[in-house]
Amino acid sequence: MAEHLCELCGVRPATIRVAVVQGGRRRQLDVCDYHYAQLTRHQRQISPLESLFRGGLFDGLLDAGVNETRAGRADSQRDAPVSKGIDLQQHFSEQAKEILQRAAERAVQFGRREVDTEHVLYELAQTDTVQRILSSLKISASDLQHYIDTHAPKGEATQSPPEGADISVSPRLKSALERAVIASREFGQNYVGPEHILTGLAEVTDSFAGDLLMKYGLSSHQLRQQTLQAAGQEDKGHAPGNTPQLDKYSRDVTRLAREGKLDPVIGRSKETETLAEVLARRKKNNPVLIGEPGVGKTAIVEGLALRMISGDVPETLRDKRLVELNVNSLVAGSKYRGEFEERVKQIMDEIAAHKDELVLFVDEVHTIVGAGQGGGEGGLDIANVFKPPMARGELNLIGATTLAEYQKYIEKDAALERRFQPVLVGEPSVEQTIGILRGLRDRLEAHHKVTILDEACVAAAELSDRYISGRFLPDKAIDLIDQAAAREHLSSTSRPAEVLELEAEIAQMDREQEYAASHKQFERAKALAEQIKGKQSQLNDATLAWKRRVSTSSAEVTRTLVAEIVAKMTGIPVADLTLEEKEKLLQMESRLHKRVIGQEEAIGAVSDAVRRSRAGLQSRRQPLAVFLFLGPTGVGKTELAKALAEVVFGDEDAIVRIDMSEYMERHAVARLIGAPPGYVGYDEGGQLTERVRRRPHSVILLDEIEKAHPDVYNVLLQVFDDGRLTDGKGRVVDFTNTLIIATSNLASEVIMGTSRSRPGFMQGETGHAPGTRTAKERQLEPVREGVMAVLRSHFRPEFLNRIDEIIIFESLSAEQIRSIVRLQLDQVARVARSQDIDIEFDEGVVDHLATEAYRPEYGARELRRRIRQVIENPLAKQMLDGAVREGNRVVCRFDTSDKVAVFEVREALPQEEARETLPQKREPASAAGDAGPAGKPASKPLRQSRKRRNADGDDRGNQPAA
Numbered sequence: 001m002a003e004h005l006c007e008l009c010g011v012r013p014a015t016i017r018v019a020v021v022q023g024g025r026r027r028q029l030d031v032c033d034y035h036y037a038q039l040t041r042h043q044r045q046i047s048p049l050e051s052l053f054r055g056g057l058f059d060g061l062l063d064a065g066v067n068e069t070r071a072g073r074a075d076s077q078r079d080a081p082v083s084k085g086i087d088l089q090q091h092f093s094e095q096a097k098e099i100l101q102r103a104a105e106r107a108v109q110f111g112r113r114e115v116d117t118e119h120v121l122y123e124l125a126q127t128d129t130v131q132r133i134l135s136s137l138k139i140s141a142s143d144l145q146h147y148i149d150t151h152a153p154k155g156e157a158t159q160s161p162p163e164g165a166d167i168s169v170s171p172r173l174k175s176a177l178e179r180a181v182i183a184s185r186e187f188g189q190n191y192v193g194p195e196h197i198l199t200g201l202a203e204v205t206d207s208f209a210g211d212l213l214m215k216y217g218l219s220s221h222q223l224r225q226q227t228l229q230a231a232g233q234e235d236k237g238h239a240p241g242n243t244p245q246l247d248k249y250s251r252d253v254t255r256l257a258r259e260g261k262l263d264p265v266i267g268r269s270k271e272t273e274t275l276a277e278v279l280a281r282r283k284k285n286n287p288v289l290i291g292e293p294g295v296g297k298t299a300i301v302e303g304l305a306l307r308m309i310s311g312d313v314p315e316t317l318r319d320k321r322l323v324e325l326n327v328n329s330l331v332a333g334s335k336y337r338g339e340f341e342e343r344v345k346q347i348m349d350e351i352a353a354h355k356d357e358l359v360l361f362v363d364e365v366h367t368i369v370g371a372g373q374g375g376g377e378g379g380l381d382i383a384n385v386f387k388p389p390m391a392r393g394e395l396n397l398i399g400a401t402t403l404a405e406y407q408k409y410i411e412k413d414a415a416l417e418r419r420f421q422p423v424l425v426g427e428p429s430v431e432q433t434i435g436i437l438r439g440l441r442d443r444l445e446a447h448h449k450v451t452i453l454d455e456a457c458v459a460a461a462e463l464s465d466r467y468i469s470g471r472f473l474p475d476k477a478i479d480l481i482d483q484a485a486a487r488e489h490l491s492s493t494s495r496p497a498e499v500l501e502l503e504a505e506i507a508q509m510d511r512e513q514e515y516a517a518s519h520k521q522f523e524r525a526k527a528l529a530e531q532i533k534g535k536q537s538q539l540n541d542a543t544l545a546w547k548r549r550v551s552t553s554s555a556e557v558t559r560t561l562v563a564e565i566v567a568k569m570t571g572i573p574v575a576d577l578t579l580e581e582k583e584k585l586l587q588m589e590s591r592l593h594k595r596v597i598g599q600e601e602a603i604g605a606v607s608d609a610v611r612r613s614r615a616g617l618q619s620r621r622q623p624l625a626v627f628l629f630l631g632p633t634g635v636g637k638t639e640l641a642k643a644l645a646e647v648v649f650g651d652e653d654a655i656v657r658i659d660m661s662e663y664m665e666r667h668a669v670a671r672l673i674g675a676p677p678g679y680v681g682y683d684e685g686g687q688l689t690e691r692v693r694r695r696p697h698s699v700i701l702l703d704e705i706e707k708a709h710p711d712v713y714n715v716l717l718q719v720f721d722d723g724r725l726t727d728g729k730g731r732v733v734d735f736t737n738t739l740i741i742a743t744s745n746l747a748s749e750v751i752m753g754t755s756r757s758r759p760g761f762m763q764g765e766t767g768h769a770p771g772t773r774t775a776k777e778r779q780l781e782p783v784r785e786g787v788m789a790v791l792r793s794h795f796r797p798e799f800l801n802r803i804d805e806i807i808i809f810e811s812l813s814a815e816q817i818r819s820i821v822r823l824q825l826d827q828v829a830r831v832a833r834s835q836d837i838d839i840e841f842d843e844g845v846v847d848h849l850a851t852e853a854y855r856p857e858y859g860a861r862e863l864r865r866r867i868r869q870v871i872e873n874p875l876a877k878q879m880l881d882g883a884v885r886e887g888n889r890v891v892c893r894f895d896t897s898d899k900v901a902v903f904e905v906r907e908a909l910p911q912e913e914a915r916e917t918l919p920q921k922r923e924p925a926s927a928a929g930d931a932g933p934a935g936k937p938a939s940k941p942l943r944q945s946r947k948r949r950n951a952d953g954d955d956r957g958n959q960p961a962a
Contacts, residue, residue, distance in 0.1 A: 004030060006030065006031050006032035006035060007029045007030055007031060008029065008031050008032075008035045009032060009034075009035060011032075012032035012033075012034060012035075013032060014030035014031060014032055015031075015032060015033055015036075015431060016030070016031055016032075016033065016036045016435065018031060018036065092191070092192045093191045093192065093193045095127065095193060095194060096192055096193055096194060096196075096197060099120065099123045099124060099127065099194060099197070100115075100120065100123075102123045103115055103119040103120040103122070103123045104119070104167065106119040106122055106123060107119045107167070108167070110152060110153075110154045110155065111154050111155025112153070112154070112155055113155075113167050113168065114167070114168050114169070114170050115167065115168070115169050115170065115173060116170040116172060116173055116207070116208065116209075117170070117172050117173050117176055117201050117204065117207040117208055117209035117210065118148050118152045118207075118208040118209050118212070119152075120173060120176070120197065120201065120209065121144070121148060121198075121201055121208075121209040121212070121213075122145055122148045122149075122152075124194050124197060124198055124201075125141040125142075125144045125145050126141070126145075127194045129193065129194045129195050130194050130195065130198055133195060133198065133223065133226045136226060137216075137217075137218065137222065137226065139216050139218070144212070144216070147212065148208075148212070152208060153208075153548070168451070170207075170451075171445040171446060171448065171449040171450055171451060172204050172206070172207040172449055173207075174442055174445055174446040175200075175204050175445075175446035175447070175449060176197070176200040176201045176203070176204045176207065176209070176210075177197065177200060177446075178200070178260070178443075178446045179199070179200035179203045179204065180192050180196040180197045180199060180200030181196075181200075181260045182259060182260055182261070183196045183199045183200060183203075183224065184196045185258060185259040185260060186259070195223075195226075198223055199220055199223045199224055201213065202214075202218055202219065202220040202223050203220045206449070206493070211547075242354065243323075243350040243351075243354060243358070244350075245343070245346040245347050245350055246323060246325075246347050246350050246351065246358075248329075249325060249326050249329045249330045249343070249347070250323045250324055250325045250326060251323070251324050251326070252321055252322075252323055253301065253302060253305040253322040253323065253324050253361065254305045254308055254309055254320075254321050254322045255321075256305070257302070257305040257306050257308070257309045258309050262302045262305065262306060263299070263302070263440055263443055264306075264439050264440065264443070265299050265300070265302060265303030265306060265439075266435050266436045266438070266439035266440075267428065267432055267435060267436065268296060268299070268300050268303055271289070271300050271423060271425055272300055272303050272304055272307065274287070274423050275287050275289070275300065275301075275304055275398065275423060276304065276307075276313055276314055276317060278421045278423070279316070279317060279359060279396055279398070280314050280316050280317065281393070282393055283391070283392065283393040284390065284391060284393065284418075284419055284421065285393055285396055286390050286395070286396070286397040286398070286399070286419055286420050286421065287398055287399070287420070287421050287422075287423045288365060288398070288399035288400070288401065288406070288410070288420040288421065288422055288423065289301070289398070289399065289400040289401075289423050289425050290401060290402070290403050290406050290422050290423065290424055290425065291402065291403070291424065291425030291426065291427075292402060292403070292427060292472045293402055293471075293472065293475070294471055294472040294473075294474070294475025294476065295425050295426065295427050295428070295472050295473070295474075295475070296425065296428070296474060296475075297363075297400040297401075297425050298363055298400060300425065301322070301324075301361050301363075301398055301400065304322065304398075305322045308320065308322060317359070319357070320356075320357055320358060320359050320396075321357055321358055321359070322359045322361060322398075323358060323359070323360055323361065324361045324362070324363065325347075325360055325361065325362050327362060327364075327367045327368060327371050327382065328367075330343060330344070330347075330371075330382070331371050344382065344385050348385065348389070351389070351394075351395060352389070352394060355394050355395070355396075358396065359396040359398065360395065360396060360397045360398070361397075361398045361399075361400075362397065362398070362399050362400075363400050364400065364401055364405070365399030365400060365401050365410070366401045366405040366406065366408070366409035366410060368381065368382040368383045368386065369381060369383045369409045369410070369413065369416070370383075371383075383413065383416050387415060387416060387419060390419040391419055399420060404730075406422075427472045427473050428473050428474055429473075430461045430462055430465050430473070431461075432474075433461040433465075433473045433474040433477050434457055434458055434461045436474045436477075436478070437457040437460060437461060437474070437477060437478065437481055438454070438457055440478065440481075441457065444481065444482060444485050445485075447485075448485040448486055448488070448489040449489055449555075450485050450488045450489050450492070450555040450556065450557055451555065451556045451557070452481065452485060452556075452557045453556055453557060453558055453559070455558065455559040456481060456484065456557045456558055456559055456561070456562050457481065458559070459559040459562040459563060460477045460478075460480045460481040460484070460562050461473070461474075461477045463480070463562060463563060463566045464476045464477040464480050464566070465477075466737075467566055467570050467697070467737065468480075468566070468569065468570065469696050469734035469736075469737070470693065470696075470734065480562060480565055480566065480569075481557070481562065483565050484557050484561045484562045484564075484565050485557050487561065487565065488555045488556070488557050488561060489555060491555070492555035495543075495546065496542075496546055498542050499539065499542050499543055499546060502535055502538055502539040502542060503539065505535055506532055506535050506536060506539065509528050509531055509532045509535065510532065512524075512528055513525050513528040513529060513532065516528060570696070570697055585607075585610070585611050586611075588607040588610065588611070588647060589603050589604060589607050591643075591647050592606070592607065592640065592643050592644070592647060594643075595639060595640075595642070595643035595646075596636045596639055596640050596643055597636070597812070597816050597819045597820050597823070598636070598810065598812055598816040598819075599635070599636050599640065599809055599810060601807070601808065601810065602629070602636070602640065602807045602808070602809055602810075603640070605627075605805045605807050606625075606627060606640065606644065606805070606807065609625040609627070609804055609805055610624065610625060610644075610648060610739070612625075613625055621722060621723055621724075621736060622720075622721070622722065622723045622736065623719070623720070623723050623735050623736060623737075623738050623739065623740050624648070624736075624737065624738065624739045625739050625740070625804050625805070626720045626740045626742075626802065626803050626804045626805075627739075627740070627741045627742070627803070627804065627805050627806075627807055628705075628742045628743075628744065628803045628805070628806045628807065629641075629741060629742070629743045629744070629807050629809060630743075630744055630745075630746060630787060630791075630806065630807065630808050630809065631745075631808060631809025631810070631811075632745065632809075632811065633745060635809045635810065635811065635812060636809060637743045637809055638701070638703065638743065640741075641655065641699055641701045641741045641743070642655060642699075644699055644739060644741070645698065645699040645739075648699070648739055649697055649698060649699065654695065654697065654698040654699060655698055655699045655700075655701055656688070656691045656692060656695065656698050656699070656700045656701065656738075657701045657703060658672075658687065658688060658700070658701065658702050658703065659703050659704070660702055660703060660704050660705045660706075660707050660708040660712070661703075661704055661707040661708075663707075663708040663709060663712050664707060664708065664709055665709060666709050666711050668708075668709060668712070669709070669711050669712055669715055670686075670728065671686065671687050672686050672687055672688045672689070672712065672715060673686040673688065673689050673715060673725065673726070673727045673728055674686035674689060674690070674727045674728025674729060675728050676728050685727065685728070685729070686727050686728060688700075688725075689725060689727040689731075689733045690727075692733050692734075692735060692738065693731075693733050696734055696735075696737050696738065697737045697738070698738055698739075699738070699739045699740075699741060700735075700738050700739070700740045700741065701741050701743070702716075702740070702741065702742040702743070703743050704743060704744060704745065705742040705743065705744050706744045706745070706746050706794055710796075713795065713796065713799045716799075717798060717799065717802060719735050719740070720740065720799075720802035720803065721802050723735045723736035723738075724736075742803075746787075746790050746791060746794060783808065784808065787806075787808060788806075791806070817850045817863075818846060818847075818850045820863060821846050821849045821850050821863060821867075822846060824863060824864065824867055825841045825845070825846070825849075825867070825871070828867065828871055828872065828875075829841070832875070832890075835879070835886065836886040836887055837879075837884060837885075837886060837887075837888055837890060838888070838889045838890065839875075839889075839890045839891075839892060839903075840889075840890070840891050840892065841871075841891075841892045841893075842891065842892070842893045842894075844893050844894040845870075845871070845892055845893065845894045847894075848870075848894045849863060849866055849867065849870070870894075871892065874903070875892075875903060878903055883903070883905070884903060884905060888905050889905070890903050890905055891903075
């Protein structure tokens with residue numbers, strides 16, 4: 001099928017359907033994202049209320065706002081009906097629309113680029129209806145206008161908006177208009193007039209207009225009473241329905257739709273039409289919506305209710321009520337046999353009597369199976385009661401449930417299953433989710449009183465899809481933008497630090513004044529009273545300024561704020577989501593070399609693979625990268641995995657380490673993914689799957705993978721290839737945000753043998769021409785051939801074929817060993833400084849450890865053991881017997897004759913210098929190889945013994961301490 005193109009440019013694909021007014025006629029256009037942005041910008045320049053009205057405040061402009069939908073590709077979908085929210089243009093009276101139009105002009109005259117509550121209140125005060133209400137309460141409308149004219153925030157006054165300026169509607173005004181619609185419905189009126197808008201303004205108490213009405217003593221309750229009197233009515237509740245028993249255990253969804261209490265439904269036209277088709281059947285007209293949690297099943301039913309009140313449904317559904325039955329309320333309280341059955345019979349009698357007027361909706365419809373059998377043995381459940389009328393077409397029932405619950409409860413009962421018609425509801429795409437968020441934006445802005453930028457809607461959809469696994473769109477995106485708006489509202493309305501500090505100072509002065517008065521210090525109490533008076537005046541000014549800022553400025557939800565919420569939920573640093581990663585990725589080798597000495601080839605290959613993934617050149621349905629690290633023990637394989645966790649995910653602890661030597665038996669596969677049902681440990685989950693579900697953004701280290709049973713490799717195949725794994729409970733675990741590293745000592749003999757026969761054979765070489773083979777590459781070729789031969793003899797081809805990079809770790813050179821020794825000695829010095837001891841090591845210690853302590857077959861781990869024996873053990877003894885104390889400066893040298901380390905205590909550190917030498921925070925070890933940092937010593941707080949030692953003059957000078 002040909003791609004549907006934009007009707008304005010004819011080049012780009014159409015993604016959004018909008019409605020425009022051209023020549024006085026309304027028509028729909030399918031446009032691309034570029035032209036949508038241009039049309040929206042043009043609309044906001046002239047008509048700031050485009051998201052609240054189908055038509056703009058001025059004639060001939062774009063009249064589609066929130067209710068645009070994603071355009072279909074097929075031409076047949078062009079004129080398909082669209083799910084809409086309440087048509088505010090239809091319900092607002094002409095006088096109310098004129099008031100809002102003049103309010104926008106008033107905002108421009110006040111020099112504002114945002115239409116707010118004070119502008120609407122100013123124009124309302126000129127209407128006869130509002131003037132009658134105000135005069136009945138002894139309030140002058142002209143005084144109200146004068147106060148607004150003198151106290152309302154103003155900018156540079158103009159008669160018309162400058163070219164290119166954006167004029168928007170404040171969230172406070174949106175909230176007030178929304179409340180005006182609700183007030184109109186509660187009064188039983190089918191229009192929104194000036195009196196309803198005035199009531200809505202009074203209910204938004206944190207706005208300029210709401211605060212002004214409160215100063216005049218006008219509460220929303222008083223205005224409601226005056227509005228009812230002006231309309232010649234009395235305050236009354238909803239009239240009782242003709243199904244009293246059903247109303248006890250249900251809610252009328254169509255009534256909620258008429259009252260404007262349902263969110264608009266964007267898209268889902270296909271599913272809504274299928275729903276209407278099944279309901280229009282003669283028999284077995286019972287659709288059931290089946291989909292994953294959060295994809296919008298309940299929203300589709302609410303969209304049907306919105307269509308029913310607007311008449312955009314078949315004739316058979318046009319005058320019906322859509323009622324949602326609460327199964328829990330129906331069962332609750334039925335303790336004895338017969339109570340539940342009597343309730344169900346009464347409800348079924350009412351449904352039968354009004355079968356042509358009712359459509360029943362049961363959310364989580366699987367709960368009707370078995371519901372009610374607890375009242376006594378042999379009792380019927382709701383499902384069996386519903387079966388006969390469902391088969392005869394006497395009961396229109398809509399159900400909604402997940403696929404797992406449908407299979408578990410509904411499909412087991414074949415008689416019940418055949419009475420339902422499944423309607424599958426899939427997860428919307430990211431583009432469709434963006435449209436849904438744009439549709440909900442006005443409701444969220446009115447609720448949170450913030451402005452949600454379009455970039456925030458796009459970020460919420462894209463980032464939730466990429467980083468939040470285990471949940472589904474659009475639910476996770478809506479929750480994300482909702483939480484971001486809530487955070488911005490709380491931060492913008494929280495009292496500033498200046499106000500909090502003044503309040504704390506006043507409270508402290510009050511306590512001091514009370515103490516002075518109680519101890520007859522009257523002069524001090526009088527002085528404190530004067531100070532409190534001054535501070536109170538400062539507090540009042542600061543509070544007034546803060547409230548004025550809150551009432552006149554709109555907090556904005558941006559992409560950065562959404563990214564911060566994602567970072568908090570997932571544990572990924574916010575910089576990785578919002579800042580450009582180019583510089584960090586280009587410097588990845590240097591950042592890894594701070595942790596790992598040498599291994600140029602390995603670090604280069606790892607960095608290239610990560611850059612490819614982050615640049616988007618790798619499938620999003622695969623892990624970030626899959627590496628196999630080969631080499632002898634102690635050359636840096638595990639340390640590089642830890643360094644990658646810190647560089648890629650910002651935390652060294654973001655690593656899931658699995659020791660594959662624990663999976664040598666065939667049945668051990670169940671430990672990775674969880675035991676199947678019926679086996680011991682079924683409820684515990686898998687060692688791998690559960691840890692990745694809890695932390696989906698991490699490095700997975702499969703240590704010594706060659707020791708695992710071959711069946712384990714079969715399980716890992718789909719992880720390496722598709723980035724997903726199904727655990728023992730049938731849940732799909734997402735591995736697309738993980739970086740997988742498998743380590744192995746296979747072929748170590750080949751690598752070590754070549755290293756011993758040709759020392760330095762893998763040292764780097766630079767300056768070669770592009771496309772030519774270096775000497776290093778020529779040396780590596782036979783080594784790689786030998787290594788691959790060993791790997792092919794142990795692993796099957798399909799396993800090796802799914803690994804992105806097979807990386808060979810070199811044996812360490814002499815200079816690299818010296819660098820490692822220095823790094824590990826620096827770690828010892830940092831630990832000593834935490835005990836207030838400054839220690840230095842001379843080159844003799846480094847030479848001895850690098851030449852005598854290193855063994856190629858053991859790698860850097862042997863260095864760690866020798867440093868513990870030669871340095872740390874003697875130093876611990878000297879600290880315990882008092883030879884080395886806090887505040888000492890110690891020099892460690894190696895005595896070649898006695899083969900021991902000697903600690904010489906030089907002079908005591910001056911007080912300030914000793915404090916400056918202490919590190920501000922403990923840094924992780926920077927040793928190479930698999931040798932990790934030394935065990936963490938028991939740290940203790942600094943004591944004052946340094947001062948006592950200096951006072952006593954107990955200084956050993958240059959005497960040896962060993």
